[in-house]
Amino acid sequence: MSKESLQKTKNADKGVDNKKSRLKNLSTKEGRKDERKKADDKLAKLKKSLLAKLGIANVICSAFPSLNFGAISDAVKESLNDVVKFLIDILITLLDINLVKMQKLLTKWLAKELNILSSELNFTLRNNLNSCFLCKVNPNIPKWMIEAGINIEVKQIDFQDMFSIHPDSEAGKFIYGGEEDMNRFLFGVINEGPKSWQNIATFSFIPDGEGSYVGYNESLDTEDNQNEKGEQNTDKRNNVINMKINSSYGNQPLINFVNDYINSQSPIIISSKTIPNVMDLKYGLTSRLGNLSITSIRKKAEFNAAVKQLFDEGVENPDIMIDNSFTTFDKEQKDAIDRNTNEMYTGEFDSSNCCCGKSTINDDTLISFNERIEKETNKEKKISIIDGGLTQIANESVSGFEPEERNKGYIEFFIDFLQNLSTVIVSMVLSPKINILVVMLYYMVNKKARFFNVKDFLKSIICVVRDIMLGILKKLIFGLLLPQLIDELTDIVKCAIKQKISRKVDEEKKSLESLLPKQNIEDAGRFAAIAKALGKVTTSLGADGELLNSAVDVGFDSTNNSTKEAIDANKS
Numbered sequence: 001m002s003k004e005s006l007q008k009t010k011n012a013d014k015g016v017d018n019k020k021s022r023l024k025n026l027s028t029k030e031g032r033k034d035e036r037k038k039a040d041d042k043l044a045k046l047k048k049s050l051l052a053k054l055g056i057a058n059v060i061c062s063a064f065p066s067l068n069f070g071a072i073s074d075a076v077k078e079s080l081n082d083v084v085k086f087l088i089d090i091l092i093t094l095l096d097i098n099l100v101k102m103q104k105l106l107t108k109w110l111a112k113e114l115n116i117l118s119s120e121l122n123f124t125l126r127n128n129l130n131s132c133f134l135c136k137v138n139p140n141i142p143k144w145m146i147e148a149g150i151n152i153e154v155k156q157i158d159f160q161d162m163f164s165i166h167p168d169s170e171a172g173k174f175i176y177g178g179e180e181d182m183n184r185f186l187f188g189v190i191n192e193g194p195k196s197w198q199n200i201a202t203f204s205f206i207p208d209g210e211g212s213y214v215g216y217n218e219s220l221d222t223e224d225n226q227n228e229k230g231e232q233n234t235d236k237r238n239n240v241i242n243m244k245i246n247s248s249y250g251n252q253p254l255i256n257f258v259n260d261y262i263n264s265q266s267p268i269i270i271s272s273k274t275i276p277n278v279m280d281l282k283y284g285l286t287s288r289l290g291n292l293s294i295t296s297i298r299k300k301a302e303f304n305a306a307v308k309q310l311f312d313e314g315v316e317n318p319d320i321m322i323d324n325s326f327t328t329f330d331k332e333q334k335d336a337i338d339r340n341t342n343e344m345y346t347g348e349f350d351s352s353n354c355c356c357g358k359s360t361i362n363d364d365t366l367i368s369f370n371e372r373i374e375k376e377t378n379k380e381k382k383i384s385i386i387d388g389g390l391t392q393i394a395n396e397s398v399s400g401f402e403p404e405e406r407n408k409g410y411i412e413f414f415i416d417f418l419q420n421l422s423t424v425i426v427s428m429v430l431s432p433k434i435n436i437l438v439v440m441l442y443y444m445v446n447k448k449a450r451f452f453n454v455k456d457f458l459k460s461i462i463c464v465v466r467d468i469m470l471g472i473l474k475k476l477i478f479g480l481l482l483p484q485l486i487d488e489l490t491d492i493v494k495c496a497i498k499q500k501i502s503r504k505v506d507e508e509k510k511s512l513e514s515l516l517p518k519q520n521i522e523d524a525g526r527f528a529a530i531a532k533a534l535g536k537v538t539t540s541l542g543a544d545g546e547l548l549n550s551a552v553d554v555g556f557d558s559t560n561n562s563t564k565e566a567i568d569a570n571k572s
Helices: 003-026 029-060 069-075 080-094 099-132 143-147 182-192 254-263 271-283 285-289 294-312 331-346 363-375 379-397 403-429 432-446 454-460 462-514 521-544 546-571
Strands: 150-153 195-197 201-206 240-245 348-350 358-360
Touching: 080 099, 080 403, 080 462, 099 254, 099 271, 099 379, 099 403, 099 432, 099 462, 143 240, 150 432, 182 195, 182 201, 182 240, 182 432, 240 432, 254 432, 271 285, 271 331, 271 348, 271 363, 271 379, 271 403, 285 294, 285 331, 285 363, 294 331, 294 403, 294 454, 294 462, 331 348, 358 379, 363 379, 379 403, 403 462, 454 462
Parallel strands: none
Antiparallel strands: 150 240, 195 201, 201 240, 348 358
């Protein structure tokens, strides 16, 4: 073996060892913290480098940075959520993007992409349930799921105390959909009695004091091939929802029921509720309107904190493993949950970037916004409502700040909105109507229908959650942030190319002049004419720049089109 081949082999082995070491490190809480610190350090260095290069480029337009997206990817490969933060940081901090312009782009994105995302999540959820659960159980629906049904405690599917709020109350209008919303349907089951959901399943509620079975007893297993092992025992629990699969599904594959169930939930997320729920995450409007107890508000804060931790730790990456340490909150997280609970209870919080004043939003503003966007069906009018609503809400959020601090507050509002958007969408997907199906399937595989807290639940169903998170982040990156970054860099790119071409032409002119033979008057005249012509070209390129800009536009547009094609490919 040659020295070169030997070295390649050694490097390959080293790479494998490094990957194994890294994966082992990611399997523990401390290891993930260590990897996170390394990623943060890389990211900080990269930001510093970009800041310097972009600063020079903006000043003299001659040193446009070679953006190493490979380095970006390497620095934040543990978490696409870091990519989102990174792009936001570049757009706002480094490129000083016009926030009004960004808001309008966000408005159009929200109006268009959220409905598309909802359809995509519908497809993703079906696939994930199939790969995570259905492949591990008897493909046919067991008789006991039709005859006895499965019993699941309400608290095991309602981690945000949604059912503490009436759908037709002012608070309920923010979180429930119309008559087609199954969350509204389940609220009716709990408060009105048994109901059938679209000839798919029948639901009934067993309240406090009566109890029902939620556990598993092997003695109830049958040898009948039509009855999959897993029928529940009589271990009693209170506040239980019983779900029986409709008898029309007898002898059918379980996947038929699951597909019909998921399709009946369309849309999985109600796009018109997204913005109000992002606001609710910080200002807690539904908590106050619904007169929720501190305990219920804290449950909402814990759910949001758990989802946020998943994003921060990059759990959309399949290399990231979740151990038992995830199922508890550390002191720092508990303190943050306490703060968020208090913020939602009072409706105000201290800005992290602004020194003087509290951020708050008038409840009536959000109520009015929610009503208007809910009623509007015209796309263009809806865009106008979202744009105007975001402007009013953002302005109100900084009205308590000193005038000189308000711009920083507005930037903070915008950044928080984008970062909280992902958390809110996940929380909207993992509502009771989806959770009850997920818990049913989890029980059929693991004989477990109880989780000791929301983090235990998320850890248990991480197989389902990963691709949902990935889909949301890809939508933000490739559908909103990256195209805008490319657009914002266009002028700098053009300017830099123009400067380089102009310098090249000037260098050629000087080179020709240096070759001018002084003793040959005839040649002198010829070279002088060439130099003069080149001078005119240089002037044209450097002064008006029309010729160059046209040429640069052609080249850049070609590159930009290729980039957009790549972005579109990544969207899918």
